[in-house]
Amino acid sequence: MEHIEHLEHTESPANMKKQIWNTFFVLLVLTVVDIALYFALLSNHSIYKNILFVFLGLVKAFYIVSVFMHMKFERKFLASIIILPMLFICFLIWLALTEAGYTFDSRLF
Amino acid sequence: MSNTATLSTDNKQTWGGGKSPLSISYGKLMMWIFLLSDAFTFSSLLVAYGFVRFTFTTSLPNAIVKPFSHLSHTFTEEMQKAGMFVVERWPSPELVFNHFPFLHGIHLPLMFVSLMTFILIFSSVTMVLAVEAGHRMAKKEVEKYMIWTIIGGAAFLGCQAWEWTNLITEGASLQNNPFGPTAFAALFFIVTGFHGTHVLSGVILNIIIYINVVNGTYEKRGHYEMIEKVGLYWHFVDLVWVFVFTFFYLI
Numbered sequence: 001m002e003h004i005e006h007l008e009h010t011e012s013p014a015n016m017k018k019q020i021w022n023t024f025f026v027l028l029v030l031t032v033v034d035i036a037l038y039f040a041l042l043s044n045h046s047i048y049k050n051i052l053f054v055f056l057g058l059v060k061a062f063y064i065v066s067v068f069m070h071m072k073f074e075r076k077f078l079a080s081i082i083i084l085p086m087l088f089i090c091f092l093i094w095l096a097l098t099e100a101g102y103t104f105d106s107r108l109f
Numbered sequence: 110m111s112n113t114a115t116l117s118t119d120n121k122q123t124w125g126g127g128k129s130p131l132s133i134s135y136g137k138l139m140m141w142i143f144l145l146s147d148a149f150t151f152s153s154l155l156v157a158y159g160f161v162r163f164t165f166t167t168s169l170p171n172a173i174v175k176p177f178s179h180l181s182h183t184f185t186e187e188m189q190k191a192g193m194f195v196v197e198r199w200p201s202p203e204l205v206f207n208h209f210p211f212l213h214g215i216h217l218p219l220m221f222v223s224l225m226t227f228i229l230i231f232s233s234v235t236m237v238l239a240v241e242a243g244h245r246m247a248k249k250e251v252e253k254y255m256i257w258t259i260i261g262g263a264a265f266l267g268c269q270a271w272e273w274t275n276l277i278t279e280g281a282s283l284q285n286n287p288f289g290p291t292a293f294a295a296l297f298f299i300v301t302g303f304h305g306t307h308v309l310s311g312v313i314l315n316i317i318i319y320i321n322v323v324n325g326t327y328e329k330r331g332h333y334e335m336i337e338k339v340g341l342y343w344h345f346v347d348l349v350w351v352f353v354f355t356f357f358y359l360i
Contacts, residue, residue, distance in 0.1 A: 068236075068340075
C-alpha cells in the first residue's frame with residue numbers, strides 16, 4: 001500500500017508559463033541595461049550612480065522572489081516573515097557606511 | 110455581531126492547529142527560514158565589501174590606465190610617476206574583468222561576466238519550468254528541465270573556475286592584488302567563492318533530485334514538492350548573484 005501525503009500549498013495561476021518567460025525577459029533586459037549604463041557612466045563617480053545600480057538590482061530581486069520563488073502567490077503573512085527581517089540590513093548598511101566615512105578620513109596610507 | 114463571531118472562528122480555524130496557517134508545508138517553510146538566514150550571511154559579506162570600498166578613493170582615471178597595463182612589472186612605478194598611488198585607488202572593474210576564453214589579449218570588459226549572468230538566469234528559468242511541470246506530474250518534462258538546470262549550473266561553475274584561474278595567474282590572491290588594494294582581491298575571492306560553494310551544493314542537490322525523478326520517487330510520493338524546495342534554493346543562488354554582480358562588477 002503506497003502512502004500518499006496530503007499537501008497544503010497555494011495554487012499557481014493558469015498562465016504560469018507565460019509569467020515565467022515574461023520574468024526571464026525582464027531580467028534579461030535589466031541586465032543589458034545594467035551593462036549599457038555601466039559604460040555610459042564610466043567616468044561618473046557620483047553616489048547616485050551606485051544608488052541607480054542597487055535600485056536596478058532590487059528590481060531584479062523583486063521579480064526573482066515574486067515569480068520564480070512563487071512569493072507573489074503565497075500568503076502575505078509568509079512574505080512579511082521573510083521580507084521584514086531584511087530591513088535590519090538597511091540599518092547595517094547605514095551603520096557600516098557611516099563608519100567607513102570616518103575610516104576614510106583617518107586613512108594615512 | 111455575527112461578523113465578529115465569524116472572524117474569531119476563522120482565526121481559530123487558521124491558527125487552531127490541524128492545518129498549516131500559511132498554506133505551506135513544513136519543509137518549504139523551513140527552506141524559506143534557511144534562505145533568510147543565508148541572506149543575512151551574504152548581506153554581511155556584501156556590507157563588509159561596501160565598508161572597505163568606502164574607505165578607498167575612486168579608481169584610477171581610465172584615460173591614464175591602459176587595458177592589461179597592470180600585468181607589467183613597472184605598473185606601480187609608472188603610476189607613481191604620474192602622481193597616482195595604486196594601493197590607494199580602488200580598481201575599475203572594466204580593467205580587471207576584461208578577459209574572454211579563446212580571445213587572449215583582447216580588451217572585452219564585462220563580457221564574460223554578462224555571459225555568466227545569462228547562464229545563471231537561464232538555469233533559473235529551466236528550474237522554475239521543472240517546478241511547473243512537477244505540478245502537472247509530467248515526469249518526462251521535469252527530467253528534461255532538470256537536466257538543463259544541472260547543465261546551466263555546471264557551466265556557471267566552469268566559467269567561475271576559468272575566471273578565478275585567470276585572476277590568480279595575473280597575481281591576484283587573498284594576500285596580493287596587482288590591480289590596487291589587496292582587500293579588493295581578498296573580498297572578491299571570499300564572496301564569489303562563497304557564492305560558488307552555494308552553486309556547487311545547488312548542482313549536487315539538483316543531481317540528487319534528478320536521480321530521484323528518474324527513479325520515480327516523487328511519482329510514488331504523489332507530488333513533486335521536493336523540486337520546489339530545491340528550486341527555492343536555486344533561485345536564491347541566482348538572487349545572490351544579482352547583488353554580487355552589481356557590487357563587484359558594476360560599482
